[in-house]
Amino acid sequence: DTAVSQTPKYLVTQMGNDKSIKCEQNLGHDTMYWYKQDSKKFLKIMFSYNNKELIINETVPNRFSPKSPDKAHLNLHINSLELGDSAVYFCASSQEGGADNEKLFFGSGTQLSVL
Amino acid sequence: LAKTTQPISMDSYEGQEVNITCSHNNIATNDYITWYQQFPSQGPRFIIQGYKTKVTNEVASLFIPADRKSSTLSLPRVSLSDTAVYYCLVGDVYSGGYQKVTFGTGTKLQVIP
Numbered sequence: 001d002t003a004v005s006q007t008p009k010y011l012v013t014q015m016g017n018d019k020s021i022k023c024e025q026n027l028g029h030d031t032m033y034w035y036k037q038d039s040k041k042f043l044k045i046m047f048s049y050n051n052k053e054l055i056i057n058e059t060v061p062n063r064f065s066p067k068s069p070d071k072a073h074l075n076l077h078i079n080s081l082e083l084g085d086s087a088v089y090f091c092a093s094s095q096e097g098g099a100d101n102e103k104l105f106f107g108s109g110t111q112l113s114v115l
Numbered sequence: 116l117a118k119t120t121q122p123i124s125m126d127s128y129e130g131q132e133v134n135i136t137c138s139h140n141n142i143a144t145n146d147y148i149t150w151y152q153q154f155p156s157q158g159p160r161f162i163i164q165g166y167k168t169k170v171t172n173e174v175a176s177l178f179i180p181a182d183r184k185s186s187t188l189s190l191p192r193v194s195l196s197d198t199a200v201y202y203c204l205v206g207d208v209y210s211g212g213y214q215k216v217t218f219g220t221g222t223k224l225q226v227i228p
Binding site: 042102 | 146149156158200
């Protein structure tokens with residue numbers, strides 16, 4: 001069983017569309033994250049949720065809206081997609097979120113291409 | 116906030132030991148040092164973590180000097196499958212006490228046959 005799974009793996013869409021990426025973890029972790037990796041391979045944190053509550057919200061456009069229906073799921077909805085949104089989006093989870101020795105477990109990524 | 120500096124890329128022949136050094140001059144007392152490995156088209160994978168001295172697991176060793184201002188990831192006898200990007204991270208506390216795990220540029224290791 002995959003510990004952190006995200007769908008879809010590939011997403012190709014037109015500018016202006018709205019799309020969602022889903023993430024689920026079966027590790028029993030309390031904290032989940034969304035990271036964005038751009039074409040230069042920089043990996044940047046976008047959001048973090050702990051037990052369904054938003055705890056980290058980096059400078060991300062309002063078009064990005066995370067939703068956590070329960071602590072095992074963290075979905076990412078993107079409105080009015082732009083060319084610059086093209087990237088690989090990674091979901092991750094960690095046991096607590098506040099420990100000094102936090103370890104993250106990542107999904108395999110969603111390659112988003114906006115045409 | 117502690118930041119890390121590591122070489123952008125390294126090449127190594129198969130069978131050699133590879134050492135990747137990371138500088139973190141502003142590391143805080145509570146910060147752990149964590150290394151992740153990322154293969155192409157995959158998410159980063161935790162490989163090793165330490166606080167001081169030496170840590171060894173089935174994948175790698177991590178050497179941390181007494182001042183903790185740097186650390187060295189050691190990969191014994193690398194193979195082609197070790198070609199990946201290796202990230203060195205230290206803690207980065209966000210408001211409210213939650214960790215904001217921040218990735219740097221990483222070191223792209225290319226293993227050559």
